[in-house]
Amino acid sequence: MAEFTGFRRPDGSVGVRNHVAVIPTSVSASALATRIGADAGERVRATPHQMGADQPTPAREQTERVLAGTGRNPNVGAALLVELGTESIDVEALADRIAASGKPVETLSIREVGGTAAAIEAGTERARSLVGEVEGARRETADAAELVFGVECGGSDATSGIAANPAVGNACDRLVEAGGTASFSETPEFIGAEHILAERCADEATRERLLERVEMRENMAQLMGVDLRGAQPTPGNQEGGLTTIEEKSLGAISKGGTTPVRGMVEYAERLPTGGGLVLMDTPGYDVESVVGKVAGGAQVVAFTTGRGSTTGNPIAPVIKVTGNPKTWERLSNNVDFDASTVISGESLSDVGERLFDLLLEVASGRPTEAEYRRLEEFAINEIQPEELVGLRGEAR
Amino acid sequence: MTPPTGTGTVYDGEPADGTAAFTGYGRADGRIGVRNRLLVLPSVICSHVVADRIAARVPTAVSAPHDHGCAQLGADNDQTARTFTGIGTNPNVAGVLVVGLGCEEIQSDDVAARLADLGVPVRELSIQSEGGSDRTIERGVEEARALLEERRRETAGSLADLTVGIVGSDVQDSTVETADPLVGSFARRVVGAGGRVVVAGTERLSPHAEEAVAAADDAVAEECRKLLERRRRTPARTAGLRRRAAERSFDELSRSWDRLPIRDVLAYGERASHDAGVALVDAPSGFAEAATGLAAAGAQIVVHATAEGIPSGHPIVPVLKVTGDERTYRALSGDIDIDARSASPEAFAERAIGVLDGAESCAERHGLTEFAITRIGPSM
Amino acid sequence: MKGRVLDGCALLMTGRDTVVTALEDLEAVREIALGEGKGPVVLREAVPFGHKVAVERIDAGDHVVKYGEVIGEATERIEPGAWVHTHNCESTRGRGDVRSDGEAVAGGERR
Numbered sequence: 001m002a003e004f005t006g007f008r009r010p011d012g013s014v015g016v017r018n019h020v021a022v023i024p025t026s027v028s029a030s031a032l033a034t035r036i037g038a039d040a041g042e043r044v045r046a047t048p049h050q051m052g053a054d055q056p057t058p059a060r061e062q063t064e065r066v067l068a069g070t071g072r073n074p075n076v077g078a079a080l081l082v083e084l085g086t087e088s089i090d091v092e093a094l095a096d097r098i099a100a101s102g103k104p105v106e107t108l109s110i111r112e113v114g115g116t117a118a119a120i121e122a123g124t125e126r127a128r129s130l131v132g133e134v135e136g137a138r139r140e141t142a143d144a145a146e147l148v149f150g151v152e153c154g155g156s157d158a159t160s161g162i163a164a165n166p167a168v169g170n171a172c173d174r175l176v177e178a179g180g181t182a183s184f185s186e187t188p189e190f191i192g193a194e195h196i197l198a199e200r201c202a203d204e205a206t207r208e209r210l211l212e213r214v215e216m217r218e219n220m221a222q223l224m225g226v227d228l229r230g231a232q233p234t235p236g237n238q239e240g241g242l243t244t245i246e247e248k249s250l251g252a253i254s255k256g257g258t259t260p261v262r263g264m265v266e267y268a269e270r271l272p273t274g275g276g277l278v279l280m281d282t283p284g285y286d287v288e289s290v291v292g293k294v295a296g297g298a299q300v301v302a303f304t305t306g307r308g309s310t311t312g313n314p315i316a317p318v319i320k321v322t323g324n325p326k327t328w329e330r331l332s333n334n335v336d337f338d339a340s341t342v343i344s345g346e347s348l349s350d351v352g353e354r355l356f357d358l359l360l361e362v363a364s365g366r367p368t369e370a371e372y373r374r375l376e377e378f379a380i381n382e383i384q385p386e387e388l389v390g391l392r393g394e395a396r
Numbered sequence: 397m398t399p400p401t402g403t404g405t406v407y408d409g410e411p412a413d414g415t416a417a418f419t420g421y422g423r424a425d426g427r428i429g430v431r432n433r434l435l436v437l438p439s440v441i442c443s444h445v446v447a448d449r450i451a452a453r454v455p456t457a458v459s460a461p462h463d464h465g466c467a468q469l470g471a472d473n474d475q476t477a478r479t480f481t482g483i484g485t486n487p488n489v490a491g492v493l494v495v496g497l498g499c500e501e502i503q504s505d506d507v508a509a510r511l512a513d514l515g516v517p518v519r520e521l522s523i524q525s526e527g528g529s530d531r532t533i534e535r536g537v538e539e540a541r542a543l544l545e546e547r548r549r550e551t552a553g554s555l556a557d558l559t560v561g562i563v564g565s566d567v568q569d570s571t572v573e574t575a576d577p578l579v580g581s582f583a584r585r586v587v588g589a590g591g592r593v594v595v596a597g598t599e600r601l602s603p604h605a606e607e608a609v610a611a612a613d614d615a616v617a618e619e620c621r622k623l624l625e626r627r628r629r630t631p632a633r634t635a636g637l638r639r640r641a642a643e644r645s646f647d648e649l650s651r652s653w654d655r656l657p658i659r660d661v662l663a664y665g666e667r668a669s670h671d672a673g674v675a676l677v678d679a680p681s682g683f684a685e686a687a688t689g690l691a692a693a694g695a696q697i698v699v700h701a702t703a704e705g706i707p708s709g710h711p712i713v714p715v716l717k718v719t720g721d722e723r724t725y726r727a728l729s730g731d732i733d734i735d736a737r738s739a740s741p742e743a744f745a746e747r748a749i750g751v752l753d754g755a756e757s758c759a760e761r762h763g764l765t766e767f768a769i770t771r772i773g774p775s776m
Numbered sequence: 777m778k779g780r781v782l783d784g785c786a787l788l789m790t791g792r793d794t795v796v797t798a799l800e801d802l803e804a805v806r807e808i809a810l811g812e813g814k815g816p817v818v819l820r821e822a823v824p825f826g827h828k829v830a831v832e833r834i835d836a837g838d839h840v841v842k843y844g845e846v847i848g849e850a851t852e853r854i855e856p857g858a859w860v861h862t863h864n865c866e867s868t869r870g871r872g873d874v875r876s877d878g879e880a881v882a883g884g885e886r887r
Contacts, residue, residue, distance in 0.1 A: 027684050028706045031764035050463055050768045052682045053704070056635045085727075086704040088635065115730040116707045116762045154442075155499045155524075158797055158826030161843070162777060162787060188467075188776045191869050192847070217776070218869060224773045226470035228869065231776045234466060236499015236524070241797070241826030243840075243860065244867035247847035285467040285775050287441050306826075307499040310529045311442050324826075333528040342777045343787075343799055373529055375445050379463045385631035387774040 002144035002178045002356075004363040006299070007077065007137045010102025013273070014142045015074035016299045016363040019315060020130045022046045022123070023067050025091055026053040028084040029110060035120055036082070040127035043135065045314040047378045053087040059383040064089055064097075066268040066380045069295030071098035071105065075315050077134030078104040080127050082119070085111030104133050139365065145179030147363060148271050150298030150316070151255050152186070154286035156233075157240020157306030161251015163323025163342035163351075164304035170352025171302065171359060172257035172277065181275040183298060184256040185282035185289050187217045188232060192246025193253045197279075202260040209264050213281045223386060232284070236307045240324075255304055267381055268295035287311055288381040290318065300363050302355070310334040311377045312370025317362050320369060321355065334375075336368050418752040420487075420696070422551035424515050427487040430696045430752045432547050433458050433712055434540055435492045437480060439507050440465030440500035443522075446529050447495045450536035456490070457540055458711035460688075460767045466500040467776040477502050477510075479665030479769050482692025484511040484518070486712050491517035491543035495536060498524025517543055549754060556590030558752070559668055561690030561698035561713065562652050563596040565683045567640050568703035572648045574720025574736045575701040580654035581741035582699065582748060583674070587656055590672045594662065594693040595653050596679035596686035599634070600641035602627035607646035608676075612658040619661045623678055633680045633770070652701060664770055668693045684708065684768035687715065697752060707731035708766040709759025714751050717758055718744075731758050783808045786829065790844035795828040795860050797842075802829070817857040828860040840865050 006014040020043055024033040030048035037046030047070055051063045067089075071079040079098050083091045091107045099105040106126050110119040151168055153160055172182035190197060194214045201207035221228040233242040242248045256277055264279040265271060271278055271293070280296060282289040286309060290301055294316045301318045303309065308331040312318045322328050325340040337358055342351050362368055370376075421429040434457040438447040444461035451459035460483065464476045480502070484492045492511055496504025508520035519539040526532040562579060564571055583593045601608045605624035612620040632638040641649060659673035668675050679689030687698050687710040698715045700706070705724040709715045719725050720736040729735075733751075734744055751757050759765070779789040786796040786808050796808070802823045807816045810831060823829050828842065834854040839846045848865045858864070 027682070027766055027768065028704075028708060031708050031766055035764060050684065050766075052634055053706075054634045054636065056631060056633075060635070084704065084706060110707065111705065111724070111727045115728040116764060117730050120762070155497065158828075162779075162789075162797065166778065192867075193845070196845070220774050220776065221469060224469040224471060228469070228776070228867070231467055231469050231473070231501060234499055234501050235503060236497075238862060239499070241824070241828065241861075243828065243862055243865050244848035245869055246845070246867060247842060250843040250845050250847065283467065283775055285441075287463075288775075307497075308524045308528070309442055309497065309499075310446070310523055326825075330527040331524070333530045334523075345777075348777065375529060377441060377445060379441060381775075382771075384771065384774045385633055386772065 004360045005139035013074035014146045017075040018077045019045045021076045021079045025083040025089045026087045029082040033082050036123040039124045049380045066295045068097040069268050072101045078130035081107045085109040148181040148298045150293035150301040151184040153304040155305040155307035155309040159323035160306045164321045164339045165255035167339040167351040168255045168302050169257035171355040174356040176259045183278045185280035186284040188284040189249045189252040190214045193249040200261045267292045271296040287377040287379045312375040314376035317368045318370045417554040428553040428557045429487040431488040432490045435489045439496040439504040442497040443495045449533045453537045454540040462769045465502045472772045480507045482665045493540045494520045496522035498522040555586045558591040559694045561695030563686040564701040570703045570720035575718045576651035578736045579652045584654040593674045596677050597681040598678045599632045603642035604646040664689045665692045684766040685770040711765045714757045792844045794841045798823045820857045823859045830854045830858050
């Protein structure tokens, strides 16, 4: 039986890290959260973002879903929510959503404690005290079935579709076989390959939802009155040999493996444990997409890259996988796994097995290159006002 | 009000018109910076942590982390690229190190080339060509240090040399009744001396397009009308702000620039080029996004009227926080530069000139900055 | 790896594909044996690692096929051995520029 060791949380979920998260409710408290994260010690992770204090309702609800999900992620042992104090997000309600998982949650209002200087002091103190509450936790053995594995690709080139994505896909198949959940997203990168995914959907509702979401993303190009080719594939994708979005997508979907698609959740919506392969509707923009899956509960992320992306995440370890031998050589400090051996003849099954083993090791505490370097990008996908009117049919 | 903490010196050889003056850093194009920042500019979100690390190791360096640079469509791409050029040419910026990842839509070498064409000392690196984050940080620190130049604050300027940015992030009573009129008095003083004022917040003016167009010069009236109509068709980025603004009169909403005529209308990220007077910048009212738009327009200082007391500063421009709200001032006195309930126009100008001269604003003192670029539509 | 490696230097993902992927930087005039009774293709130009080479003639407007699927269509006639990329192959998807003007998508077909 495949196993790892992790931190059992009060709600039964298992974290692969034991962080204290410092989560701002708006851009007005973000710099403060970063500062507290830097001052309060190694275990503390800030999630600064640029969402305004008074977003339109659908955008605000999405922000709340991301923030609550981030705090609820099993890798977070305790959370400190920071606000200016005038945000439309109700910080206590947000704290309740996180505390429902049984972990300690505190809040801090810059206005209530008397300004920035006082908030740095009080916030650092509260974060340190939360560290004190979680640092006694010990790893225990857990079944791989308790893992939710998020899969991402970024800075793709032709090797992504040939080597790195199929290797990660093979690891996903192994995890699903072991009873776990694998999730991939980036809906714009289904364009041109959606018919293949649709055939793999386990039920009609999932199939319809998938096709509807792909169409919505494709319509964004029309909304902006532009050719999608202005954004996809990117200049780096093209230099790496990818000519069209269809080609990129056909390579991208192989990172989810070959098992049936069990469902498709919203951006940052909770991913089921023991759920098989589940899609999430996210943009293709890597950082926002990874944040969505981690908010959905992914404890570990694999991120394939041909050109060499270096981004990580504050809450979940990100395993960088490349299928490009030159990138493996040049960016060895930022890449964890070499899948280019697929091109030189190693079987996909062998490479997938090695990667699955690495996944369990990372889950059990082995730090990734991005973790060593504290490369922790965080950004929330903001529903744009134009998007609400143009694509989702909301009233102005 | 908070007494000025800096020297607040009034220029000795006061110009004949009696306008108070400041000393700053003269730039090649004749403009005068009031800070001497080395900007480490990530061309994409993927390189922003690397940019932060470089800036942290180089004196006077600041980074400008943002969420963009890739997966954007059409007008959003153009706007992000334009904003990079705008902030890179801000007079407070002594030089720019552009840091890219390598595969992104907005390529770091293109950004650097545009800035070099405009006479900005610039260097450029990308993570993929350097071979990873560690090497990029090491090389970046070297390149940034090479851009550093010993500069003394020695160029005398009058208010005519200023571009003052103004943003009000709300339309609450205390802002409209108390903070804005005080800010407006300073705007009039600057414009009267031949300087420029750039104002953010087009979403609040969209319900009052007729009056705004009437306040605009003939040459830009049509542009102003089109812009505000476009804004009226677009939902506001801040919930309820436009509704509350619609309940106000144009007179109330134009107090922060004392109802001076609108001489020009600028796209977000565009550099101001009008001779003197007020220009309207197509920026939202949220502080971080607005401040970046104003810095890109060329503002050396930003005045932020806030009833809520939003405390963040900006990496490129010093920010003066002004509130008319009593509870906010009491709760956040260390974050507010000017209590508009008690400050006279003279005291305001004195404090502003002190900060122009190098005194730290409240936000500079605690050192927390926010940088954001607005967007138009969804990213891919 | 899925597919068949040709001459140790190019990958044919499925038998239906009209392009192969270069597994190394390939020089012009290099010959790639296709096997299965087909004659070799001779590269008409240098093709970098990861980029595509046509293994049969693709007429303007015809589909370009990789992974056994349509990845775009030829914007001009592509000869066997030619480099296939954005200069001669374009997407048929996401053409918001064309459709927002009320015109048909270039080339017509959408799945």
